[in-house]
Amino acid sequence: MTAITRAEVEHLARLARLQLTDDELDHYAGQLDVILQSVARVSEVAAEDIPPTSHPIPVQNVFRDDVARPGLDRSAVAAGAPAWEDDRFRVPRILDEE
Amino acid sequence: MTTMEGDLTRQSATVLADAMAQGEVSAEEVTRAHLDRISEVDGDVHAFLHVLSDEAVEVARGVDRRRAAGERLGPLAGVPLALKDVLTMSGVPTTCGSRVLEGWRPPYDSTVVERLRAADVVILGKTNMDEFAMGSSTEHSAYGPTRNPWDLERIPGGSGGGSSAAIAAFEAPLAIGTDTGGSIRQPAAVTGTVGVKPTYGGVSRYGLVALASSLDQAGPCARTVMDAALLHAAIAGHDPRDSTSIDAPVPDVVAAARKADIRGVRIGLIKELGGEGYQAGVSQRFDEAVEVLTDLGAEVVEVSCPNFEYALAAYYLILPSEASSNLARFDGMRYGLRVGDDGDRSVEQVMALTREAGFGAEVKRRIMIGTYALSSGYYDAYYGQAQKVRTLITRDFAAAFEQADVLISPTAPTTAFKIGEKVDDPLAMYLNDVATIPVNLAGNAAMSLPVGLAPEDGLPVGMQVIAPAMADDRLYLVGAALERALVDRWGHLLIEEAPDL
Numbered sequence: 001m002t003a004i005t006r007a008e009v010e011h012l013a014r015l016a017r018l019q020l021t022d023d024e025l026d027h028y029a030g031q032l033d034v035i036l037q038s039v040a041r042v043s044e045v046a047a048e049d050i051p052p053t054s055h056p057i058p059v060q061n062v063f064r065d066d067v068a069r070p071g072l073d074r075s076a077v078a079a080g081a082p083a084w085e086d087d088r089f090r091v092p093r094i095l096d097e098e
Numbered sequence: 099m100t101t102m103e104g105d106l107t108r109q110s111a112t113v114l115a116d117a118m119a120q121g122e123v124s125a126e127e128v129t130r131a132h133l134d135r136i137s138e139v140d141g142d143v144h145a146f147l148h149v150l151s152d153e154a155v156e157v158a159r160g161v162d163r164r165r166a167a168g169e170r171l172g173p174l175a176g177v178p179l180a181l182k183d184v185l186t187m188s189g190v191p192t193t194c195g196s197r198v199l200e201g202w203r204p205p206y207d208s209t210v211v212e213r214l215r216a217a218d219v220v221i222l223g224k225t226n227m228d229e230f231a232m233g234s235s236t237e238h239s240a241y242g243p244t245r246n247p248w249d250l251e252r253i254p255g256g257s258g259g260g261s262s263a264a265i266a267a268f269e270a271p272l273a274i275g276t277d278t279g280g281s282i283r284q285p286a287a288v289t290g291t292v293g294v295k296p297t298y299g300g301v302s303r304y305g306l307v308a309l310a311s312s313l314d315q316a317g318p319c320a321r322t323v324m325d326a327a328l329l330h331a332a333i334a335g336h337d338p339r340d341s342t343s344i345d346a347p348v349p350d351v352v353a354a355a356r357k358a359d360i361r362g363v364r365i366g367l368i369k370e371l372g373g374e375g376y377q378a379g380v381s382q383r384f385d386e387a388v389e390v391l392t393d394l395g396a397e398v399v400e401v402s403c404p405n406f407e408y409a410l411a412a413y414y415l416i417l418p419s420e421a422s423s424n425l426a427r428f429d430g431m432r433y434g435l436r437v438g439d440d441g442d443r444s445v446e447q448v449m450a451l452t453r454e455a456g457f458g459a460e461v462k463r464r465i466m467i468g469t470y471a472l473s474s475g476y477y478d479a480y481y482g483q484a485q486k487v488r489t490l491i492t493r494d495f496a497a498a499f500e501q502a503d504v505l506i507s508p509t510a511p512t513t514a515f516k517i518g519e520k521v522d523d524p525l526a527m528y529l530n531d532v533a534t535i536p537v538n539l540a541g542n543a544a545m546s547l548p549v550g551l552a553p554e555d556g557l558p559v560g561m562q563v564i565a566p567a568m569a570d571d572r573l574y575l576v577g578a579a580l581e582r583a584l585v586d587r588w589g590h591l592l593i594e595e596a597p598d599l
Contacts, residue, residue, distance in 0.1 A: 009466065016422060016469045017429070018462055019450035028463060035467060035524055041411040042483045045490065052485030053492060055312045055342070056298045056541025057567065062341040076189075076205030082436035091431050092445045 003036040004029070106131035111177045111271040111325040118165070118176045125158035125165075125176030129220050132178045136222065136269045139599040144244050145254075145264040147183050148191050149223035154178070157220050164218075173328055175218035180264040180273040183224035184231055185316065186305040187211045194307050195229040195239035195257075198456030199434045208305020209337045210274060210316050217332040222270055225260030229458045230425065231281055231309045233257050234530035237521045238460045245517070246289060248557055248596050252514040255285025261319045262289040267599060272329050273319040278309050279413055280510075280534025282317050283546035287509035287560025290548040290592045292326045292577070293319045295534075297567045298541035299344035302337030310420035311342075313413075313538040321593050323547060323577040327355035330570070346568065354571035358578035361395030365576070366502030370406045371533045377512045379552025383559040384508045387549035390583050391506075391576070401501050403494035408487045409536040414528060415471045415484035416539070422468025425461070428453065463524060492540040499566050504576050507533045509546040509560035537564055545573040547581060548592040558592060 004012075006029040013020045020028070074087075083090040106114065106128055117123045133151055140146055161176040181187065184194050186204035188211075193199045207215070214221060228238035236244040236259025244259040246252040247267040254263040258275035262285030265273050275282035277295035286293030294317045301316045308314060318329035334348040367388065372381060392398050430436035430452035431445070438451035457465070471480040498505055510530055520526040537544045546560040561580070565572040585591060 004470065008470075012466045012469050012473075013462075014450075015473070016465045017426075017446070017450045017453050018457070018465065019447075019454040020462070021454075024462070028459075028466065031463060031524055032466060032470075035414065035463070036470065038525055039411040039414045039467075039471075039480070039484075042408055042415065042487050043479060045405065045408055045483070045487050047483065047486035047490065050486040050489050052482060053488040053539075054485060056492070056539070057342065057344065059342055064338055072205045076203075077432075080202050080205065080433045082430060082432075082434065083439065089432055092439050092441075092443055092448045094445045096444050096446065 002033050003040065004033050107135045107268040109271065110322050111174060111320065111328060112322070114271060115174055115177050125161040125220065126155060128176060129154050129158035129178055129222070132222055132270055139267050140269060142245060142250055142599060143247055143263050143267045143269070144242060145180065145225055145260045145267060145269055146223045147193060147226050147241055147260070150190065150221060154220050154222050161218050161220070172217045172332070174332055176220060177272060178220045178222045178270050179214060180223060180225045180261055180270040181211070181221050182258055182261050182273070182275050183227055184276055184307050185210050185274060186307070187221065191224065192307070193241070194231070195227040195241060196456060196458070196461070197240045197435060198428045198452070202434050206305065209302035209339060210333050211305065213333050219272070219332065225258070225264055225273060227260055228257035229461050230307070230421070231257035231276060231278055232421070232460045232464055234280065234284055234527055235517070235520065236260060237517060238458055240458055243517055246514045247599060248289065248514065251516055252557070253288070253517055255288040255514070257281040258285045258319070262286055262291055262293065265291050265319055265321055266593060266596060271321065272325060274316060274333070275319045276306060276314060276316045277538065278313045279417065279538050280531040282319060283534050283544060283560070283562060284510045284530055286319060286546040288514040288558060290558030290596065291319060291321055292323055292545065292547045293317065294326050294330060294545045294573060295537065295543065296330060296334060296570055297344065297543040299342050300348065300543070300568070300570060301334050302340040302343050304337055304339040308424040310417045311424060312420060313417060321591060323574060323581045324355045327351040327574045344568065349568060349571035351571050351574045354574040355578040357575055358582055360391065360576055360579040363396045363504070363576065364502045365391055365396045365398045366401035366498050366505040367398055368406070368498070368505050368507045369400055369402045370404065371507035375511055376508055377552060379554045380508050380512060380559050383550035383552060384561055387561050387580060387584070388506070391580060394579050394583055399501055401498040401505065403491070403498055403536070405487065405490040405494050406536050409491055409539060410528060410532055412484040412487040412491070413535045413539060414467070415480050416488065418464040418468030419471045419481050420468070422465045422472065425465055428456065460524070488539045491536050495536070495540045495542060504572050505564040507562050509533060509562040513552050513555055513557035513559060533562060541567050543567065543570040543573055545577050547577050549584065550592065551595065
């Protein structure tokens, strides 16, 4: 039984913003299937009444004093940007044609 | 000037720090000796992605000047260190072993780096790693694999193979690693060195590029237990910039390493981590070390952690889920690589092209697994169920710690394997961390230290010592006692048996 099909992997890649090639899709589809079937073992554990753990050390909301502190150096941030224009990050258009 | 020169790189951090404090050798000489060693052997080992030659000498000179002026310096002042390339250091390339961050120079220091600077540690450079710390061999680095100094055909462990190889190759006496599922401990085991994953929250994650936020923890790598303790003490402690940082005093790990007396300590042998699936020489050296612990006056009992059987499966759902969320930040907009921005393509297309070009195979696999596990319809069966298993594993630990002060197991099921052997077989690769993963799920502290060479291949074997959260000092108590007994037996540290490079 397969846990995941090639078409599903293609859909996942799109959700994850990965423009995979056809070869990659073929390759990963088999591997992801093996991995998912293996990790599905968690379902063998009877854990209906067990609370989930999201974090190893339970922490409540952590607050700091509301005091202004300096942010990152602007020119250093700009130097690391892939594109910078007019003192801002330059990004591609956000809407598709259709 | 000194009687030590010539073999400065063979000395422990403790010995070097002492010699510098006594004025027998300068920090500049110590730093230059290590930089020379790096030029000499790193072509073969490839532990470093970036070496800070001039900057390191400059820092060392500053330490010498301040010492000459009579300033009182910390216990690691002037000692060189190799920094895993997943921690930011202002103005210094930080790639995480990925093309997506090639050439990026972070505009800030991680808290770990800030504390290293405050301790006057001399950072020599950034070490190689599996891309975004996903791997157990350092083969998933976009910049080529690191090689194990014991055998250059073999892996140095991962993800922190650069850090473990750097100290095993005598390129640095200390290194920083990070451990999400074993990335400090397994590299330590396969290189015959010492590595510690502190209690989750014990060392600040600020400036540590996140893989899985509920599992990641930075910690010390060294050739001796005492060196690891000194480094642990230097980097640990509460940091308001990391909201998961524990606001409590750091356990006195240095005092514990000094005490090294385990008479009456209860040690629990984890039944489920050993036996079938473990290499014969690994089991043999581990069993012998257990006898040594008994001889030293510890009380060894067997404990059972039945849910550990499901730890690997739970981990490979929780980690990819967190990783797929964390790595969403690599979208080609604010830092790092951007591909296909031709003025016509949309942000979404540019993002997908950038991530396709910037990420390697293992990163893509895990992002997709995580995306799957978190998608509606699968969430409860996968991620939700894995979180419940996580609770059961934590309860197994709690029950075991009722019977024992620390727990032990082999660190890894095998010695170092050959480069290329498992690189395209994800499940085989994941199995390397079967003994280390439960600790990250529960947030405990754990150490790996060398216990001998497997007779069949002459490669190092590590023992894992596990302590409850915030009882990190017990690792050093037990580790230092065992190390002392083994060194007495061998006449030297295990690492001294590594072949010349």
